[in-house]
Amino acid sequence: MASLRGVTTETLRHYDRIDLFKPQFVDPDSGYRYYSIFQYEVLGTIKELRQLGMSTDEIKDYFNERNFNKSLDILKAKHTELVSKLSELHELEEDIRGKIGYLEHVSKEKELQSVFFREIGRRKLITLNEKINSNLELSYGVIRLENMLTEKTPILASNRLGIIIKEVDLRAKRFEEPSIIFAVAKNKEKIPKQCQMTIPAGLFACIRYNGELLWNRSESLSKIMEYLDEPGYRITGDALQIMHVDITITDKPNEITFEIQVPVQI
Structure with missing residues (x-):
């Protein structure tokens, strides 16, 4: 029976122990389990339902006083669940594919500490409107931002996380001032208005630097401001x-990289 249905003999023993699928006869002397070929339908159905992700308890319920309407309702509910899981997997695949593409692009980007210009499209930011003073506050801030999103993967390693450096601090060369953390939102996100901020499309003067800390930006900011x-x-x-x-x-540390983007007109 195990060979006919492509399952292991241990699976059949397990199903027997939990009263899900019992043999037609057990030899009292040898303990051998004997199955009838007419039991093939039940084992085939169990195998199919397990492939659909149903637990053994759910399958027991499926076989309990089985009838057309009950079976149909159970299958429809399981189908709805599978469609939801497929949607989640599709979204997860898109996120991972995007991260891979992004990281491959980063590996080919311009050298560090060189000013260059880039046209960047409109971006909707999610921000807590709170200034970050330390790496500890940064860690809590990232978690809170991620909890506001509906996506399945973390926003780290995706060029969607950063801080806002106020224009007034730039002009006054106050490069170490506490900054507001943000994440770039996707269009489908439903974020409270008080946590939204829009960065218009335009030209940005950019510079990249590396190092462990978000705050080690004075040299790069001085260079871009000059x-x-x-x-x-x-x-x-x-x-x-x-x-x-x-x-x-x-x-x-020498592989951790940040990019500063200053909106400009020429």
């Missing part, structure tokens, strides 16, 4: 500091 002090450049808003490669990807 560059923008030249005639012809005008800062048009708050800067963003994006985590590009973080501690979820590497333990090596």
